[in-house]
Structures are given as C-alpha cells and as structure tokens.
Amino acid sequence: MTVTQPGQSHSLPQGREHVVCTEDEIPPGEHRVFPIGRHGVGVYNVNGVFYAIANYCPHEGGPLCTGRVHGRSVVADHAPGGAGVVRDGEFIYCPWHQWGFELATGTTAVKPEWSIRTYPVKVLDQKVIVTA
Numbered sequence: 318m319t320v321t322q323p324g325q326s327h328s329l330p331q332g333r334e335h336v337v338c339t340e341d342e343i344p345p346g347e348h349r350v351f352p353i354g355r356h357g358v359g360v361y362n363v364n365g366v367f368y369a370i371a372n373y374c375p376h377e378g379g380p381l382c383t384g385r386v387h388g389r390s391v392v393a394d395h396a397p398g399g400a401g402v403v404r405d406g407e408f409i410y411c412p413w414h415q416w417g418f419e420l421a422t423g424t425t426a427v428k429p430e431w432s433i434r435t436y437p438v439k440v441l442d443q444k445v446i447v448t449a
C-alpha cells in the first residue's frame with residue numbers, strides 16, 4: 318500500500334492501493350481530492366458510503382471534482398416551478414458545462430455512452446483505501 322498526502326504529486330500505475338486518509342477525515346456530504354494519477358482522484362462520502370472518481374470530465378476535460386454535489390432534478394407537479402430534486406448528494410456536476418455524473422456508477426444521462434472513471438474504495442481499520 319502507498320500513503321498519499323494532499324499536495325504530493327506523482328504518477329502511479331493502475332491498480333495499486335492507496336491509503337488516502339482516515340474515515341473521519343471525509344464526513345458524510347464531504348469530499349477530498351488526492352494526487353493520484355494524472356488528474357487526481359476525488360473521494361466522496363455519500364451518506365457513509367465512499368466513492369472515488371477521476372478528477373477529469375470526459376466532455377472537455379474539466380476539473381470535475383471542483384463541481385458541486387447535488388441530486389437529480391425530476392418533474393414534481395406540486396413543487397414550486399414543477400421540478401424537484403431526488404437522491405440529493407449522489408451526483409457531481411462539472412463546473413464547466415454542468416454535465417451531471419452519478420458518483421456510484423460514473424454514468425451520465427447527458428450522453429449515456431460516456432462515463433467518468435470510478436475506482437474501488439474500501440475502509441479497513443478506519444483507513445480509506447482507494448485502488449487506482
């Protein structure tokens with residue numbers, strides 16, 4: 318395993334385990350970006366479940382992890398404006414053109430044949446470990 322510190326920059330081969338932080342350093346609803354690979358990897362805590370994604374948008378290469386985390390908009394006839402939000406906190410929106418991606422799967426409704434890169438995350442002895 319490799320211990321990766323914020324601010325540390327290096328390129329590593331795929332498939333290595335990185336101990337990125339402890340579980341309590343990313344509370345629910347928060348995320349951190351770690352210098353893994355060419356663009357970095359964002360680790361998100363969504364209601365106690367950790368997900369990791371590449372800090373790279375497949376549309377035009379935007380810094381995806383600087384985007385906002387939100388839910389998905391749906392038709393809600395009785396809500397103001399006729400729209401509501403479901404699954405709050407489960408989607409990341411790119412800051413450049415607002416494409417939304419599901420953190421759990423990396424998929425997008427904008428162009429379903431495209432997706433972002435996701436990485437396995439596990440928690441072991443309160444340490445968050447990303448395989449990337």
Ligand code: FES
Nearest residue numbers: 374377379411414
């Ligand atoms: S670069 Fe991300 S939506 Fe365009």
